[in-house]
Amino acid sequence: MxxxxxxxxxxxxxxxxxxxxxxxxxxxxxxxxxxxxxxxxxxxxxxxxxxxxxxxxxxxxxxxxxxxxxxxxxxxxxxxxxxxxxxxxxxxxxxxxxxxxxxxxxxxxxxxxxxxxxxxxxxxxxxxxxxxxxxxxVKPQQVIGVILIDNSEATIAKVEGKDVEILGYHTSGVPGKSHKGGQSARRFERLRESVLNDFYKRVGDHANSAFLSLPKLDKIIVGGPGNTKNIFIQGDYLNYQLKSKIAAVVDTSYMEEQGVKEALERAAPKMERIELLEEKKAVQRFLAEIGKDSGLAVYGEEEVKQALQAHKVSRLLISEDISKLRVVVECSSCGYSYETTEEEEKIELFLSKLKSESCPKCKATSLTGTIVGSVLEEFLELAEKAGADVDFISSKSEEGRMLLKGFGGVAAILKV
Ligand SMILES: [Zn+2]
Known part of the structure; x- marks a missing residue:
């Protein structure tokens, strides 16, 4: 897409x-x-x-x-x-x-x-x-598919942001386990297996048609109370493309919407690990280029800005927690103005100092500062102009913290 x-x-x-x-x-x-x-x-x-x-x-x-x-x-x-x-x-x-x-x-x-x-x-x-x-x-970033299945029923759902939509509900019609012994028990068991197989196929077909038509579908969670979910995944019911999107298989006690929410909660730790993995990979690639001394990695505000302006950047890595702000300083006497950047935690001190400084042009002590945006925004704008891809890096992973603390929160991988 x-x-x-x-x-x-x-x-x-x-x-x-x-x-x-x-x-x-x-x-x-x-x-x-x-x-x-x-x-x-x-x-x-x-x-x-x-x-x-x-x-x-x-x-x-x-x-x-x-x-x-x-x-x-x-x-x-x-x-x-x-x-x-x-x-x-x-x-x-x-x-x-x-x-x-x-x-x-x-x-x-x-x-x-x-x-x-x-x-x-x-x-x-x-x-x-x-x-x-x-x-x-702001569209939800992810669409997650959920399949809940046990021997008697199945729920197929889509989760877009906070919205849970039930796409389908199926029942197997499989009778409970047989108590009788002997010949009839084996016949009963064969019948049961055939009905179950038919049920898995119906659920699989429905999931395939529902999920393959969702271009933004990111991950699939499969849940249910017993072993049925594993039999279903291992069997030939779900399309291989969808199988590759299974991010978590979890035990749940409920079906329908309550079960979907339960499955999301249970899967959350695993999903986060997956997202962090993507972020880790981006930073690790950057670190590998640094290690190889290939000249394809740059970092720090000035260097990355220059590379972006020269349209040399293939991928921009930017820390979500970069806290520098853009400030416009203006003189109310002569209209002189300039733009600068300052750390968010030091901004108060910077602005109060400004009040006692004299204007470089007219020497009046009438300078005021206005926060007009952030360094992060400025980089996103530059990346857009340069046609570079952008990776937002959180500080949740070791790699993310390293990017922020060790490299000033801004890095880039250059075009080959
Ligand atoms: Zn002035």
């Missing part, structure tokens, strides 16, 4: 951004969310924002009032960069985020063009950002 790099990058960026924004809370109702659908006039939005700015003068708390008005001003400044909303519309989040005790708030602004068109025109000022329409856009 072909996903264009730009769609994939947009999704990665959105996923990352939503993860960050979900945890941000304002001290008061002072965080602004603005959704502009495609085709909407920016001038109209500006008019609305000026009205909101006026309304904000009625806010009683002096700090909240200032924070809201500062945020609206920032949003309007950002909007000046656009004549009209981009193809899929535009979303802006802006507000004062506390970094410690009262007074430590820093205005942050994030703007993004979503991977799919926005349908609503929306403005809110709340103590949190309004993220629902974007959360809906």
């Amino acid at each position: 072909a996903v264009s790099i730009s769609e994939k990058t947009a999704e990665l960026k959105l996923t990352w951004l939503l993860r960050q924004l979900r945890n941000k809370k304002g001290r008061g109702t002072e965080l602004i969310s603005l959704y502009i659908p495609p085709g909407r006039q920016i001038s109209e939005v500006m008019t609305n924002l000026r009205e909101e700015y006026g309304k904000a003068s009625n806010i009683k708390s002096r700090t909240t009032r200032k924070n809201v008005q500062d945020a609206i001003t920032k949003v309007m400044q950002r909007l000046k960069l656009y004549d009209k909303a981009p193809e899929n519309g535009l979303v802006i989040f802006c507000g004062a985020i506390p970094r410690g005790p009262p007074g430590s708030e820093v205005i942050e602004i994030y703007d993004l063009e979503p991977p799919k068109p926005i349908k609503l025109s929306y403005y809110s000022c709340d103590d949190k950002f309004y993220l629902d329409p974007l959360l809906e856009m």
